[in-house]
Amino acid sequence: MKISKIALVTGGSRGIGKNIALSLAQKGIQVLLTYQSNQVEAQTTVAEIEALGQKAIALPLNVADISSFDAFSQQVTSTLQTVFNTDRFDFLINNAGTGFSAPILETTEAQFDEMMNIHLKGVYFLTQKMLPSLNDGGRIVNVSSGVTRYSYPGVSAYGIMKGAVEVFTRYLALELGARGISANVVAPGAVFGGGAMIDTPAMREYVAGITALGRVGLPDDVGGVVAFLCSEDAKWVNGQRIEVTGGMNL
Secondary structure, three states: OOOOOEEEEOOOOOHHHHHHHHHHHHOOOEEEEEEOOOHHHHHHHHHHHHHOOOOEEEEEOOOOOHHHHHHHHHHHHHHHHHHOOOOOEEEEEEOOOOOOOOOHHHOOHHHHHHHHHHHHHHHHHHHHHHHHHEEEEEEEEEEOOHHHOOOOOOOHHHHHHHHHHHHHHHHHHHHOHHHOOEEEEEEEOOEOOOOOOOOOHHHHHHHHHOEOOOOOEOHHHOHHHHHHHOOHHHOOOOOOEEEEOOOEOO
8 A cells, every 4th residue: 555645834824835735735645734823724724635635734833933843843743643643754845934024224133033033043943853753765845935046125134044045955955865855945936825925916017027927926836846846756856946936037
């Protein structure tokens, strides 16, 4: 009997994270997803995954609270044993995050630290904590952003952290290669629908105008790329950044 693989998707209850979780489920992968506060939203996503024929469960997690990772790790282990009848999982998708926009002159240290805790320290130390439970031959996918290639005023703190995650991903690929674990980056552009983007007709028109394919990005444009990186078709892709922007600012 074929054993289903399991993915841990942070921030998997809405937006890009939800689409990632559903895309994985469509490929026959079971999902353990996290949410920060909206349990109802998370359970709705769980129900949609179960409707696709896969097991799913949602656990609360604030990725900015590094001190909570020990307890979260124990909860993951317990959940894997009780729900999935195993003690390991196969795919770690570091997706959870929030947006922030302010000019450099107006960015406070507290705001900078929040971006660092969510998008860099959270990713680094949650990955560290999860590695003992990640199967050899598994995959790590870190969600970055198009703003590590192109620049906009006001997103320096966010962009810096995402750039650091891309460097971190290459080091993961290097250090985990002996375990057969690959690590890659998916870098979406402006994505509308359940995310952090300011969603107005004017903003959609602007984004569509600077995108080669002539429209804005949607969560459905991203999830399938992450699912591909977790498939056998991507077994030789490692240490790479895949931009998913429709051709923004080419």
